[in-house]
Amino acid sequence: MAAIELDGVTKQFGNLTALQGVDLTVEEGEIFGFLGPNGAGKSTTINILLDFVRATDGSATVLGHDIHDKSKAIRARTGVLPEGYDVYDRLTGRQHLQFVVESKGADDDPDALAERVGIADAIDRKAGGYSKGMQQRLVLAMALVGEPDLLILDEPTTGLDPNGARLMRELIREENERGATVFFSSHILGQVEAVCDTVGILQDGRLIAKDSVEGLREAAAGDTVLRVTLADADGVADASAAVEGIDEVSAVTADGATLTVTCDGDAKMAVLNAVEESGNEVANFETEEASLDEVFAAYTGEQEQTQPEVDA
Numbered sequence: 001m002a003a004i005e006l007d008g009v010t011k012q013f014g015n016l017t018a019l020q021g022v023d024l025t026v027e028e029g030e031i032f033g034f035l036g037p038n039g040a041g042k043s044t045t046i047n048i049l050l051d052f053v054r055a056t057d058g059s060a061t062v063l064g065h066d067i068h069d070k071s072k073a074i075r076a077r078t079g080v081l082p083e084g085y086d087v088y089d090r091l092t093g094r095q096h097l098q099f100v101v102e103s104k105g106a107d108d109d110p111d112a113l114a115e116r117v118g119i120a121d122a123i124d125r126k127a128g129g130y131s132k133g134m135q136q137r138l139v140l141a142m143a144l145v146g147e148p149d150l151l152i153l154d155e156p157t158t159g160l161d162p163n164g165a166r167l168m169r170e171l172i173r174e175e176n177e178r179g180a181t182v183f184f185s186s187h188i189l190g191q192v193e194a195v196c197d198t199v200g201i202l203q204d205g206r207l208i209a210k211d212s213v214e215g216l217r218e219a220a221a222g223d224t225v226l227r228v229t230l231a232d233a234d235g236v237a238d239a240s241a242a243v244e245g246i247d248e249v250s251a252v253t254a255d256g257a258t259l260t261v262t263c264d265g266d267a268k269m270a271v272l273n274a275v276e277e278s279g280n281e282v283a284n285f286e287t288e289e290a291s292l293d294e295v296f297a298a299y300t301g302e303q304e305q306t307q308p309e310v311d312a
């Protein structure tokens, strides 16, 4: 059974088309990264899945249930970290957690939940006094209540420092190992790359790609950069001339005994053969993979969508 299935989902807000005919399947047990620039329609998709917003057209199921007819059943089995969720300033962390435990009919221990997200010391303080990152951790703990079958996390690393972002990734993996499907949206590519099995790229309300991180890279990385180091630097000019003669090669630069060659991914062997045929011995070669940033830019045609990655 698919954990999430969208079939031709379209959403109009007046004249604005926020989603256009989105078909998407997220398999059970997957960690799915929903990637897209600001305004692409990620939150609208999530709101439709949770029946907070009605689709103009199309249909969808979550955990096998129709999103309209069975929204209560869906929410009972789903943990959600909404974008920009406001905590109740006057309630403590414990009261927030107790509220969710009771409303879900679960039996989680609030102290254990707070411990998992790293706010155990602050559990009896009012959430209004929490830092932004602590509030985000509290909301994450609320999403974990009741061992949900599906976690929907909308931009979960917002407001988190590198340690918080790392914790988020660890929790996503732990929850997935427990058996939960994880669907999380982000415009921070590194977060998605670090933890996801599958990525969907949404742009202007259309799903423009869905693949594994590796598959996306291969599909979008038309150009590969090869660094070929020769055994003898004296042969560089000949080797360079030989490589330049290959149709699939778009650029060659030389530095000492190393040639840097930009070429189509499938021309790697031709490059190495040309170097050897020019009378040179290859001492070493490396291939530079396209980063997911480059993949994302190749798909969306946008260069600077990302915030600096919080490396952890």
Ligand SMILES: Nc1ncnc2c1ncn2[C@@H]1O[C@H](COP(=O)(O)OP(=O)(O)OP(=O)(O)O)[C@@H](O)[C@H]1O
Pocket (backbone or CB within 6 Å): 013, 016, 017, 018, 036, 037, 038, 039, 040, 041, 042, 043, 044, 045, 083, 187
């Ligand atoms: N309630 C609404 N009324 C009118 N327009 C809306 C509404 N909600 C969203 N939109 C518009 O729909 C489009 C998609 O917005 P959405 O919030 O789903 O994007 P997003 O990918 O989640 O972006 P972000 O990363 O900035 O949160 C945007 O153009 C947005 O302005």
